[in-house]
Amino acid sequence: MASLSGEVGGIQMANPVLLAAGILGTTGASLKRAARAGAGGVVTKSVGSIPRDGHRGPTVVQVEGGLLNAMGLPNPSYTNFQEEIDIGREGGAPVVASIFGSGPQEFEEVAEGLDADGFELNLSCPHAERYGAEIGCEACKVEAITRAVKGSVSVPVWVKLTPNVADVIGLGLAAQRGGADAVVAINTLKAMAIDVESGRPILGNRFGGLSGPAIKPVAMRCVFDLASALEIPVIGVGGVASWQDAAEMIMAGAAGVQVGTALGRAEGYGIFRSISEGLSNYLDRKGMALAELKGLARRFS
Template identity: 80%
Template structure:
């Protein structure tokens, strides 16, 4: 069967199919289970400087085409999170810590306070005031924060980008100038759902971020544009639930993919292995290597 091993954003993996930040990753046990179920790497839930409870409920609602969530970045703070990373490492794959902050110094504090195999800078959460996309929608902030974290750690640094901007490639180029080892695209799209009986927004925060199959086409286009503009690797995320989705994202230019909302499917954690096996069988059938599949859509268009 075709090999899926290689480097994704300067991190060696046996499979390019990873656990995305947000859905799981709040406990070391969930990270370890994802790793043992076939994920090539696992990304933690985002952690910051201070403990946060997040938004009041409801925080998640199922909508047509995916999930709408407004968790509000609940986390125990990085000071209480190292043990979870260490437990996750028992799964035998790289553990990437997703981190957030309101300022450059907060990002630096969290990064230097954790021992992980890499960092994913959450500059894209659409529903947490003062964090995420509120910081990451400006290219100057992306560049400054990326450079600061990169200078303070000795492991790869990825930047997760928001799609809620006019031009995502400007943010990708800013991350590249800051020294990022890769960018991750995309985070959720701003969205809202209203209960027609009560006439009230369903989410406690009123609006949140849409994930799942409904955003896949947006993610594919974002990856395609970023891969054409950047010299650093692109990791694709958004709406991936089958090997065909992963192949499409890789053809757009992604060197790796992340899976999140699809873990709610009946196969659960088994989705990592099923996507990886499907990709390997596809590559064998096409007589291609994984490297040859990356960006194929641009070469054949």
């Protein structure tokens, strides 16, 4: 079978299919299970400087084309999370810690307080006041936060970008100027749902983030544009549920792909192995190496 091993955003992995942040990365056991199920790397649930309960429920609702969630970044704080990272590492794959804060100093504090194989800066959550996209939509803040974290740790730093802006390339360039090793595109699309019987917004927070198949074309466009403009790698996420989806993302220019909402399907954790094996078989059938697939669609533009 064609080899899928290589470097993704400065981290060596057995394959480029990762667990996305915010889905099953709350516990070390879920991280370890994803790694043993075939994920090339795993990204934790986002953690910050202080414990947060998140938004009141309902926090998740299924809609046509995916899921809406407004969790509100619930987490135990970084001071209570190192054990989960250590347990996750027992799965044999790199563990990337997703972290958030309200500014450079808070991001730096969290990063310095954790031992992980890399950090993913959550500058894109669409439903947490003072965090995520509220600061990640400004290029100057993206650059400053990235530079602060990159200067305080010795492992790769990824920046997860919001699609809820007019110029995602500008944010990617800001992350690159700040020293990021990769950008992750994209986080969820800001969205909402209303109950027609009561007229009330369904989510407790009124609006949340849309994930799943419906956002794949948006993610694809962002990956394509960013890969064309940046010198650092792009990691694609958004609606990846099959090896075909992963191949599309890589053809658009992604160095790796992350899987999130699709874990709710019947195959569950088995999706990591099914995507990587399908991708490997596809490369064998085409007589191609993974490096040849990367950015293939950009050659036609």
